[in-house]
Amino acid sequence: xxxxxxxxxxxxxxxxxxxxxxxxxxxxxxxxxxxxxxxxxxxxxxxxxxxxxxxxxxxxxxxxxxxxxxxxxxxxxxxxxxxxxxxxxxxxxxxxxx
Numbered sequence: 001x002x003x004x005x006x007x008x009x010x011x012x013x014x015x016x017x018x019x020x021x022x023x024x025x026x027x028x029x030x031x032x033x034x035x036x037x038x039x040x041x042x043x044x045x046x047x048x049x050x051x052x053x054x055x056x057x058x059x060x061x062x063x064x065x066x067x068x069x070x071x072x073x074x075x076x077x078x079x080x081x082x083x084x085x086x087x088x089x090x091x092x093x094x095x096x097x098x
Contacts, residue, residue, distance in 0.1 A: 003090045022048040023093050047073045055085055
């Protein structure tokens with residue numbers, strides 16, 4: 001699956017079944033369902049889950065909390081546009097699913 005495929009799947013009501021939990025959380029972020037995205041990210045105790053969790057808090061505007069989660073993900077805090085970061089995370093995570 002490519003980032004474009006993932007974005008096309010946003011027309012649906014649920015994420016594709018073959019997505020990892022961090023990707024499902026990222027999918028729900030794009031759908032505007034912060035609570036569902038946050039719940040999934042909280043349930044994913046990995047660096048990938050922490051990276052998505054950081055992005056979720058950045059979307060929320062809670063940069064302090066986002067900074068904590070970037071640290072847990074061993075990633076630098078992002079300052080690019082939210083859409084660009086979403087694409088970067090999606091691309092990296094999709095590359096791990098191949």
